[in-house]
Amino acid sequence: MRQKSRHAKITMNAHPKDTGDMSHKDTLFQCEMSDPGDFVFDDRVVSVFPDMINRSVPGYGLIVPMTGMLARRYAQENTVLYDLGCSLGAVSIAMRAAVRRPGIKIVAVDSSADMIRRLKELLEDDAALKAPEIRAVQQDITQTSIENASVVVLNFTLQFLQPDQRNALLNRIASGLVPGGILILSEKVRFQDEVEQALQTTWHHDFKKTQGYSELEIAQKRDALENVMKPDSMEQHRDRLKSVGFERVSPWFQGFNFVSMVAFRNSSDAV
Numbered sequence: 001m002r003q004k005s006r007h008a009k010i011t012m013n014a015h016p017k018d019t020g021d022m023s024h025k026d027t028l029f030q031c032e033m034s035d036p037g038d039f040v041f042d043d044r045v046v047s048v049f050p051d052m053i054n055r056s057v058p059g060y061g062l063i064v065p066m067t068g069m070l071a072r073r074y075a076q077e078n079t080v081l082y083d084l085g086c087s088l089g090a091v092s093i094a095m096r097a098a099v100r101r102p103g104i105k106i107v108a109v110d111s112s113a114d115m116i117r118r119l120k121e122l123l124e125d126d127a128a129l130k131a132p133e134i135r136a137v138q139q140d141i142t143q144t145s146i147e148n149a150s151v152v153v154l155n156f157t158l159q160f161l162q163p164d165q166r167n168a169l170l171n172r173i174a175s176g177l178v179p180g181g182i183l184i185l186s187e188k189v190r191f192q193d194e195v196e197q198a199l200q201t202t203w204h205h206d207f208k209k210t211q212g213y214s215e216l217e218i219a220q221k222r223d224a225l226e227n228v229m230k231p232d233s234m235e236q237h238r239d240r241l242k243s244v245g246f247e248r249v250s251p252w253f254q255g256f257n258f259v260s261m262v263a264f265r266n267s268s269d270a271v
């Protein structure tokens with residue numbers, strides 16, 4: 001059943017005021033390092049996270065509020081909305097602002113203790129918007145039980161799981177969705193065609209340069225992410241989603257090598 005009430009205003013600011021005031025400019029990879037090490041979501045990253053993700057992921061500032069808008073359409077009364085790999089809760093906050101259904105619960109999960117600690121502080125400070133409650137949980141999403149879900153969001157998180165863990169998570173998400181429920185999956189993708197891969201990577205680096213990152217910062221961040229973030233191709237995403245029972249996969253956004261898609265259990269739910 002679709003909502004008939006008038007639409008809530010959907011903010012285009014991916015991190016509304018509640019995450020903005022403590023966020024600093026990302027300068028983590030500015031100094032030359034002999035070995036940048038593996039990227040970790042620790043306190044240093046938390047303090048610059050909104051700036052970092054907005055300047056690194058083309059379209060992030062659009063994807064977050066549009067995820068709220070999609071959640072508004074597909075959220076069902078007395079169900080749970082999951083934000084898996086929530087970081088500072090931008091998607092949860094966008095869903096809370098957009099969704100108008102009775103009995104909704106929002107569960108925001110992240111394995112980083114620093115992220116969850118900061119998210120809890122932000123939610124406590126946030127006196128104006130209390131309902132529905134956002135439950136912030138520190139947990140590895142491979143362990144999260146997904147039950148009675150109408151909307152599950154993986155916003156740039158699946159890519160951080162070991163490739164052999166991705167199928168099992170998507171399987172559990174598919175099983176935990178109520179009829180008519182959806183998965184919103186946003187990922188950095190790689191391209192099977194080498195020329196396309198080179199082209200999109202160049203354009204992404206150009207984007208980062210327009211955002212003020214230097215060649216050194218781009219190179220050092222790329223090295224730090226190399227072992228921890230392993231993007232799949234669109235073909236792999238489609239095949240894996242189909243194999244766990246999502247009949248329809250509808251991409252709705254692409255900004256260079258960053259893609260967002262909606263996956264439906266039943267094609268008939270899509271219209």
Ligand code: GEK
Pocket residue numbers: 041053064084085086087088089090091109110111112115139140141142154155156157160161
């Ligand atoms: C946003 N969705 O702002 N279990 C739980 N969390 C994890 C795991 C795991 N196994 N692996 C990584 N993470 C957010 C942005 S950021 C994307 C997501 C990025 C968490 C990790 O701690 C981090 O907070 C998040 O996934 C990825 O819309 O930084 O490119």
